[in-house]
Amino acid sequence: MARPRTYKTEALVLKGSPFGEADRLLTLYTLDRGKLRAVAKGVRRATSKLAGHLEPLTCSLLLLAEGRNLDVVAQAETKESFKALRDSLEALARAMYMAELVDAFAPEEVPNPGLYRLLLANLRWLSARAIALDESLEAALLRRFELRLLDLLGYRPELHRCVECSGPVTSAASFFNPRAGGVICVACRSRWSAGLLTVSPNALRLLRSLQSAEPRASPLITSASLREEVEGLLRHYIRYLLERDVHSIDFMDLLKREASPVEA
Ligand SMILES: [Zn+2]
Numbered sequence: 234m235a236r237p238r239t240y241k242t243e244a245l246v247l248k249g250s251p252f253g254e255a256d257r258l259l260t261l262y263t264l265d266r267g268k269l270r271a272v273a274k275g276v277r278r279a280t281s282k283l284a285g286h287l288e289p290l291t292c293s294l295l296l297l298a299e300g301r302n303l304d305v306v307a308q309a310e311t312k313e314s315f316k317a318l319r320d321s322l323e324a325l326a327r328a329m330y331m332a333e334l335v336d337a338f339a340p341e342e343v344p345n346p347g348l349y350r351l352l353l354a355n356l357r358w359l360s361a362r363a364i365a366l367d368e369s370l371e372a373a374l375l376r377r378f379e380l381r382l383l384d385l386l387g388y389r390p391e392l393h394r395c396v397e398c399s400g401p402v403t404s405a406a407s408f409f410n411p412r413a414g415g416v417i418c419v420a421c422r423s424r425w426s427a428g429l430l431t432v433s434p435n436a437l438r439l440l441r442s443l444q445s446a447e448p449r450a451s452p453l454i455t456s457a458s459l460r461e462e463v464e465g466l467l468r469h470y471i472r473y474l475l476e477r478d479v480h481s482i483d484f485m486d487l488l489k490r491e492a493s494p495v496e497a
Pocket residue numbers: 395396397398399400417418419420421
């Protein structure tokens with residue numbers, strides 16, 4: 234029998250689930266091949282040398298052998314383990330959310346190096362600040378991640394011109410239409426009876442600056458009500474695009490509720 238063809242790639246492990254007796258089915262996001270599913274054989278045995286290099290949210294250098302249906306991990310070596318993420322449930326929850334979004338949106342085997350770098354940079358950032366996550370900084374990070382991801386996958390929301398009439402949206406009140414992927418001006422609003430979200434002037438300004446900001450120049454979101462509004466709007470848009478809920482949101486919300494002081 235001919236030897237299977239092999240290839241090397243750098244990958245972020247998005248998730249893993251038990252497969253067969255001792256194997257694990259991995260979802261990988263690779264630098265040069267996009268999203269892939271591969272089998273890691275025997276990694277659920279205590280003696281496995283591969284297991285430690287294939288944990289979810291690890292960046293590893295892999296050697297894969299092409300299989301008939303699924304490729305098989307032949308060798309793995311950790312490049313970055315983001316160890317600090319495992320020490321903070323909050324940071325871990327955010328990282329899992331980012332990985333889930335990439336998994337949910339990315340088509341299989343379509344390379345998107347920009348998306349790979351976006352996830353890698355954000356895992357590094359979260360890992361470096363895992364212990365001290367400031368709410369306003371963290372909200373900016375997550376919203377910017379969502380906007381960049383949408384951008385890289387062709388779902389960039391239009392935030393400047395009305396998606397109905399192409400007129401500039403400058404008024405104090407505007408609306409967001411998930412179906413049309415952008416803002417709607419007051420004049421066009423009457424044509425839509427349902428499915429529109431109101432966007433406050435501050436939220437629109439913030440979304441625009443997050444959409445255009447350099448990573449290091451992202452504005453902080455210090456107002457709790459503004460954080461909630463922008464988060465709600467992007468969640469709504471993402472849920473509309475995916476046609477399903479993002480499961481890791483529940484875990485993030487649970488931790489947030491537990492961390493907030495009990496109201497008297
Ligand atoms: Zn309009």
